[in-house]
Amino acid sequence: MKIALCSTFVPFINGGARNIVEWLQAMLEEQGHQVERIYLPEVDAPDLLFQQMMAFRWLDLEMADRIICFRPQAHLIPHPHKILWFIHHIRSFYDLWDSPYRGFPDDPKHQKIREALHRVDDGGLREAKAIFTNSRVVSDRLKSFNRIGSEVLYPPVFRPERFHCEGFNDEIVYICRVEHHKRQHLLIEAMYHTRTPVRLRLSGTCAGADYPRNLSQRILQLGLADRVHLDNRWISEEEKVDQLASCLAAAYLPLDEDSYGYPSVEASHASKPILTTSDSGGVLELVQDGINGYVTEPTPEALAEAMDRLFLDHAKTKAMGRNARDRLVELNISWTHVLQRLLA
Numbered sequence: 001m002k003i004a005l006c007s008t009f010v011p012f013i014n015g016g017a018r019n020i021v022e023w024l025q026a027m028l029e030e031q032g033h034q035v036e037r038i039y040l041p042e043v044d045a046p047d048l049l050f051q052q053m054m055a056f057r058w059l060d061l062e063m064a065d066r067i068i069c070f071r072p073q074a075h076l077i078p079h080p081h082k083i084l085w086f087i088h089h090i091r092s093f094y095d096l097w098d099s100p101y102r103g104f105p106d107d108p109k110h111q112k113i114r115e116a117l118h119r120v121d122d123g124g125l126r127e128a129k130a131i132f133t134n135s136r137v138v139s140d141r142l143k144s145f146n147r148i149g150s151e152v153l154y155p156p157v158f159r160p161e162r163f164h165c166e167g168f169n170d171e172i173v174y175i176c177r178v179e180h181h182k183r184q185h186l187l188i189e190a191m192y193h194t195r196t197p198v199r200l201r202l203s204g205t206c207a208g209a210d211y212p213r214n215l216s217q218r219i220l221q222l223g224l225a226d227r228v229h230l231d232n233r234w235i236s237e238e239e240k241v242d243q244l245a246s247c248l249a250a251a252y253l254p255l256d257e258d259s260y261g262y263p264s265v266e267a268s269h270a271s272k273p274i275l276t277t278s279d280s281g282g283v284l285e286l287v288q289d290g291i292n293g294y295v296t297e298p299t300p301e302a303l304a305e306a307m308d309r310l311f312l313d314h315a316k317t318k319a320m321g322r323n324a325r326d327r328l329v330e331l332n333i334s335w336t337h338v339l340q341r342l343l344a
Helices: 016-030 046-059 110-126 135-145 184-193 209-223 237-246 262-270 301-311 316-331 334-344
Strands: 001-009 034-041 066-069 082-085 132-133 171-175 198-203 228-231 250-251 275-278 293-296
Touching: 001 082, 016 034, 016 334, 034 046, 046 110, 046 293, 110 135, 132 135, 135 198, 171 184, 171 237, 171 262, 184 198, 184 209, 184 228, 184 301, 209 228, 237 262, 250 262, 262 275, 262 293, 275 301, 301 316
Parallel strands: 001 034, 001 066, 066 082, 082 132, 171 198, 171 250, 198 228, 250 275, 275 293
Antiparallel strands: none
16 A cells, blocks of 8 residues: 655654654555655744645645645645544644743734634544544544544554663653653752652753753752753663663653653553653553552652652562553554554
């Protein structure tokens, strides 16, 4: 089958939105399908939205037997057999409208843009033969904002057999983009309140320089330079595997994330428990408090208490790590299931 995988990207920014496309391509090609990967640049600047969206309506992909669309606004591409693996809206005009992350005023101009965007999205979404999402959170948003049903299809990680457990040291690792909404600062503040020698390792890069610089300054201000390591770069896949194999636990505590996040699944494959918060969004579909990790209130004090528990009770920590791996099976997070649903 000829399959076009269609998505958008922010230039020079890597992350899960690209992984889901590129990893699916590899899995489809292993099954003998002919695959083209098609990206168009898209940024969430209100004055550019509709020019960018027009580009999708002009695409002609009739030579493909089906297209699978991911990041917005790829769902606007016309095709007689369009499948969506929808990973999020343009959130500043949807669930983040009343949040500090909107980034523009709630005025008549932007209200009209929001209304027009919702109408266009409603039309493009309803053209699809089937709509899958990466989490229950996103399915709920589609139902709430667009009145459209969808099926949750959890994304697996690439080559999950790479991840393994070699033991448990004294380090909690947080491997993802370093951005304010990923809240690395909360973990640094939490480290100040810990009572054990637990350590923290933060790995990832940022679109700007301010947030990493602020994190580095805060580490020094709190006197944590000997217990908190900030590695402001994309570590290699080999380094990631090694860190997860030997760490005490993994953290992932974004603010109201669309999905459970690849860092949580990678940690689970390595049989490591996950530390997260009660407002982390889709992460809560994977993490069950006290079973395969800890879910705390999003405060430094609550996180510190959970970090100390991870350090002090190694038997419990190891048991939660085993449960984390079992949870993946329970939720049927596998490429076999993904291919079966997307190609149905």
